[in-house]
Amino acid sequence: MAGTSCDGIDAACVRIVGEGEAMKVRLVHHRHQPFARSLQRRLLAVMAPSATRTEEIAHLHVELGEAFGLAARRLIGELGRRERPSVIGLSGQTVCHYPRVRRGRTVTLQLGSPAHVAAIAGLPVIADFRQSDVAVGGQGAPLVPWTDWVLFRHPKISRAVQNIGGIGNVTWIPAGCGARQVIAFDTGPGNMVIDGLVVRISGGRRCMDRDGRMASRGRVLDSVLVRWMSLPFFRQRPPRTTGREVFGEPFVARAWRILRAASRAPEDWVATATALTARSIALAYGMFLPGFVQDRGCRESVSECSSSFPVRRRSTEIGPRSSTQIILAGGGSRNCALRRWLERLLPQASVRTVDEFGIPAEAKEAVSFAVLAAARLDGTSSNVPRVTGASVAVPLGAVYG
Template sequence: MTIRSLGLMSGTSVDGIDAAIADITGTECDLQVELIDAATYPYPEALRKQILAVCAGEAISMAQFAELDEAIAREFAQAALTLLGDRRKADLIGSHGQTVYHRPPTADAPLGYSLQLGRGAAIARLTGIPTVSNFRAADIAAGGQGAPLVPKVDFCLLTHPQQTRCVQNIGGIGNVTYLPPRHPQGGSDGEKIPTPASAIAATQLPRAWDTGPGNALLDLAVQHLSQGQLAYDADGAWASTGKPCEALVQQWLSHPFFQEPPPKSTGRELFGKAYLQQCLADAEALQLTDADILATIAELTVAAIARSYRDFLPQPPDEVLLCGGGSRNGYLRRRLQLRLSESFAAPVAVLTTSAVGLNADFKEAIAFAVLAYWRYQGIPGNLPHCTGAKVPMLLGEIHRWMG
């Protein structure tokens, strides 16, 4: 039976709501996803500024908090309705919501915390479509990081029979899913059947973690250096005119987060405005130009990715598949290719997920369409060895409007 699921996603960059409609069949290793349509809907500028202010720690009243939650839900619902139009319907919606706070587990607070606004009950009410939301809570309740949540989707849709792949999302924060080859098993009649996710040998497990800052830190730097005239550096054009300061990159890579082994996750709480101010102070002490500062911050993003691969992967990848906004940044992509080749002393193919059949711009929205589908099917959506959870969990809360 085919289920039409609509995924909604807004990431750490807070640059808009990605919406994707997909027809989904199968369960796990036989999962089939056909993208029907997708689009990005920018936030109204006033709402975006309010979200970013709250992410940066600005205090608001509970009444203002409730209003913000409702405003985000309305934008998500409108994105869904606009994409559907008058001629299409969806069976369900999977909404990630807008993360405004993420605190991974620590020794002092072993149960993490993650808050996404844009409540699913309001989206279900406004659209009339059953909505699954609050996906991270169940993994956190099971002792996990609550992130990254897409590795099981990556495993089911992007694993190659022979090649080792890394699926590298460069959104506001970078995260990777490592996919060892999935060798088919022989069925009783000799037919080749895929290995189910529940039967993967420990040595062949996918792995996943946040690699560090992605576009969010770069965007903050661009906005600061352009005095608010630019929101981001299109295609890395400005950064490409500068020269990365390698000594500064290595200094920044000494941050404890980069040494911490997976599972691990992070967000603007660590790599946000306060971190940028320290980066700017370090750069100004070395009298770097604005272009050099951007080139150096971009280099931190790709150097963190390459170092985490070198330190935490069991073997080098044959391919790196990029997705997210950073996959469209030609400068970042070239620098990552160079860093990976240097780290492994051999060329590493850097492509996008679009090159292997999964739209790179909307992969995260597609993933939450799948996670909602799995929740409806009663299929766990997390991979405990990737998030640190004790057990597989059904992810998300189901909201129905009965009006």
């Protein structure tokens, strides 16, 4: 799979025992294959909200299919004879995602030809997961809540699985709940704005704020953060999804101008973008997740969003920290500044990472689509209608090869 960060391909080999909701999942091996710079530039150009030639989209569809196929073949080669996968789950690269823009219809497009993946890797491929949900009235995202429930449900501990890739999304799994009782939605930007600013600051030499070092040295520009937190998306009720159409390059370009006018220190710019991610996550929890108390600071003021982030303690309405966990996944889970700010903004829960559960943060999304592929083979419905807005639960994906 390839995420909204558009940095490369994540491939994972997963051993699954059992069927449907009873399946047990174990990660065997994973690898990350960075995109060639030229391919990455072309993908980002296609994602920009402007006219793109259909010929270029067609070429990218095939080229990405070949890249996914080669990544799968390399992974299989690294496994040797000890493991032989039976099927490949392919997420593809989302290049546009417009939820319910015309007559309530969602438009979403993932590139990466499944037929080419099947031919190169020599295995059947299950793909078009999002289209299956869109076809029955859903937004085609988020699709991992069912797999999050399979992987992280607990009889006594409530868990919020917070992915922080290019975009942030959460799956809320109450203690002892069933798969159809989870709550999930996009929280807002994850690393997308942070990464975009770092690329501009470094002249393209760096693509991320490694470990949150720049953010840790900066101060949050309150006036800018207040402006950003007033965006309509942050008050939109679930089902809700977002992507580069809201927080991509046009947003980063505007942010670049605003931040440079407000401060001369690049560290302040990155700190403010990091605070946007942290605050939007905390705001979403307070508004839409049962039991998370939204304090005055999240609703009305962000003056507390400084580099030291002194945040008032809130009542632990959802119980002791040991009974409620936030599990961070995605590249943003490595951002120490972001994690520290989330711990202070959401003191009712203990913050952990998926690595502590045996799944490296970089592999979690690839593991999720492997689980969706297994569910498709079982004939198990794996979308959650209350999450995506679909009219009915259906098995996701189509088989190629």
